[in-house]
Amino acid sequence: MEREADADITAGRVTTVEGVDDLEPARLRPAEAVKFEVTASLRSDWNRLSTAERRLFHDLLPAFNEARDRIAADPGATFPASLRVKDVEGAPGIVEMTWSFSGPDGRATFEWVSIDGAGGVRWRRIADTRS
Numbered sequence: 001m002e003r004e005a006d007a008d009i010t011a012g013r014v015t016t017v018e019g020v021d022d023l024e025p026a027r028l029r030p031a032e033a034v035k036f037e038v039t040a041s042l043r044s045d046w047n048r049l050s051t052a053e054r055r056l057f058h059d060l061l062p063a064f065n066e067a068r069d070r071i072a073a074d075p076g077a078t079f080p081a082s083l084r085v086k087d088v089e090g091a092p093g094i095v096e097m098t099w100s101f102s103g104p105d106g107r108a109t110f111e112w113v114s115i116d117g118a119g120g121v122r123w124r125r126i127a128d129t130r131s
Contacts (some may be wrong), residue, residue: 035115037122045126053128056106060099072119094124 038046047055063080070077079085079097088094088109098107108126112119 035118035120037113037115037120039122039124041125042123049126049128053106056099057108057126064097068121 017041049057049093050065064083065079067079067083069086082099084096084098088096093111095111096107096109098105100106106126106128109124111122111124113122114120
């Protein structure tokens with residue numbers, strides 16, 4: 001799964017967006033939008049998710065963004081346990097986040113990148129855990 005995202009990055013199939021609203025109609029307030037990149041693989045994955053799975057991802061983004069801001073200010077800070085963020089074994093620099101909020105389990109991988117000279121997030125893949 002991560003090899004496809006690596007191929008997207010190598011081939012330049014990465015899009016910089018201002019928020020997840022570029023994937024579908026906005027659900028986040030502009031102040032919550034975080035600059036990030038998405039791979040072509042993630043866009044393809046996104047299209048396969050159900051409406052409920054997309055909603056779960058949207059709903060966890062404020063907690064992710066708040067934690068990202070805390071970590072940027074204090075590298076010793078951590079993500080909330082509910083987001084289950086950990087390094088992907090055997091894939092240096094790639095991080096995964098898994099979740100379940102009384103609904104389908106989900107998993108997304110990302111990495112920390114520089115976008116326009118500032119810290120950002122490159123979302124690589126997203127799927128339900130059945131995938």
